Amino acid sequence: MRLRFRQLQAFHAIVEVGTVTGAAEALGISQPGISNLLAELERQTGLKLFERLHGRLVPTPEAELMHREIDTVVRGLDHVTQTVVDLQNKQAGQLQVASQHSMSFGFMPKLIAEFAKSRPDMNISFQSQYSTKIQEWVLSGLFEIGICEMPMLYDTLHSYPINVETRIALHKDNPLAGHEVLTPDLLRNEPFLVMGPDHITQRRLRDAFERANIPLNAKVHSHLFKNLLAFVKEGMGVALLDRFGLEFDYDNRFVARRFEPTIMMEMAVITSGTRPLSQLGQEFLALLLAELQPYTADDKPIVRGK
DSSP: OOOOHHHHHHHHHHHHHSSHHHHHHHHTSOHHHHHHHHHHHHHHHTOOOEEEETTEEEEOHHHHHHHHHHHHHHHHHHHHHHHHHHHHTTSSSEEEEEEOGGGGGTHHHHHHHHHHTTOTTOEEEEEEOOHHHHHHHHHHTSOSEEEEESOOOOTTEEEEEEEEEOEEEEETTSGGGGOSEEOTTTTTTSOEEEOOTTSHHHHHHHHHHHHTTOOOOEEEEOSOHHHHHHHHHTTSOEEEEOHHHHHTOOOTTEEEEEESSOOEEEEEEEEESSSOOOHHHHHHHHHHHHHHGGGBGGGOOOOOOO
């Protein structure tokens, strides 16, 4: 005996709603179509599946047992069908994004939350990590989209460069907070809270002070901008930080000022060059690049991936 799924689906719908009319509406087929499917099923099985009582079809004991057996199958296919529709409408799927640390405390959670509002069934995988590890993750396929600091380590990654101007963060009570722009000369006596010696901001900050013939007074070293800002809030010194950590921290104990000469933080949004992005990933990537635009140098358009 080879039962057709459509027969089982029609039978299941009749049990659920109690009428041929309701089953036809639920499945989007005609009433005669439902009746024919039910007649075929009864003929193939040799079972009487329904009794008519007060205008409704009441399942027989055999039908009740049969319904219990096929309920999971029918509902499972309905779930698969809805998942496909959701994917087509970009309502479901998995968003896989990794970010360097400073963007992960405000910018990225806010953006992902906004993106998820219209996608209640979307699964989200988000991690913050050092930039070298993010590139490894995207390269290996663990994440579809990454945001990292330059340089690029792998030729097989697509990159969308972002150049972000840094700022000097200082305690609100620091007398230098009265200046709109800070220079090495103004900062000559300030203790600096800096990233490790290999970080691009640390190297360029030291170069700027050396060109001005002023020693850089590095007092605290750390590996995260978030840590440096925490020390600034405690009045331990000043720090050169990117805009993401500054603009999404609403503590009123610090202020941010421009620094001259300008020091840029070179970053990139990255995707795999060997695997296509999912539809969900493509849509999030477009949103991410648009939201990053105001942070780029001179607000120039972000260069398409290369």
